[in-house]
Amino acid sequence: MSLTPQSVLLDREEIRGKVAEMARSIEGRHHHPDPLLVVTVLRGAVIFASDLMRELRLPLSVEFVAVESYGTSTRSSGIVNITRDVTEDLDGRHVLLVEDIVDTGLTLRYLQSHLLGKKPASLEVAVLLDKISHRQVDVTVDYTGFVIPDVFVVGYGLDYSGLYRNLPDLMILGEDVS
Numbered sequence: 001m002s003l004t005p006q007s008v009l010l011d012r013e014e015i016r017g018k019v020a021e022m023a024r025s026i027e028g029r030h031h032h033p034d035p036l037l038v039v040t041v042l043r044g045a046v047i048f049a050s051d052l053m054r055e056l057r058l059p060l061s062v063e064f065v066a067v068e069s070y071g072t073s074t075r076s077s078g079i080v081n082i083t084r085d086v087t088e089d090l091d092g093r094h095v096l097l098v099e100d101i102v103d104t105g106l107t108l109r110y111l112q113s114h115l116l117g118k119k120p121a122s123l124e125v126a127v128l129l130d131k132i133s134h135r136q137v138d139v140t141v142d143y144t145g146f147v148i149p150d151v152f153v154v155g156y157g158l159d160y161s162g163l164y165r166n167l168p169d170l171m172i173l174g175e176d177v178s
């Protein structure tokens with residue numbers, strides 16, 4: 001039996017509404033004249049980040065950071081390998097780190113510490129999905145979309161073996177019984 005998307009957890013309209021709500025919250029807290037630097041974590045966050053950025057009525061620029069998918073050993077150690085770092089100077093910038101999902105919190109904790117080392121004026125975090133029941137380490141999230149149950153989700157940027165990122169709804173992966 002193979003694993004395929006089985007049912008919708010969050011449909012595109014629910015997601016669209018939440019992303020707009022998050023954008024309004026972010027705008028409400030950014031009154032400085034400098035452009036926001038949106039740092040998107042590859043690859044899963046690209047869909048969320050592109051929708052969020054198009055909702056934001058703020059001057060902003062775009063950056064990317066890529067982290068290596070970790071195996072079991074790195075998951076437990078919390079060491080995350082950055083395979084593509086930001087290229088812009090973060091010193092004095094207002095940075096918004098954008099993630100699709102926080103699970104154990106290990107990736108986010110590592111990235112926050114890594115980016116803070118670059119001396120931004122501020123660093124905030126926006127996460128669409130929070131699987132809070134899996135948390136292993138405390139992390140600060142400034143803007144959260146949805147707290148979701150302990151299910152494997154795909155779509156809206158999230159993958160299973162590289163597939164399903166392009167599904168417009170967030171779906172629960174399960175055994176295909178057909």
Ligand code: PRP
Binds near residue numbers: 042099
């Ligand atoms: C996902 C997600 C986060 C990380 C969260 O990335 O995008 O980066 O896992 O998990 P954690 O809280 O347990 O650290 P994934 O490794 O699936 O890579 P991808 O973004 O390329 O799909």
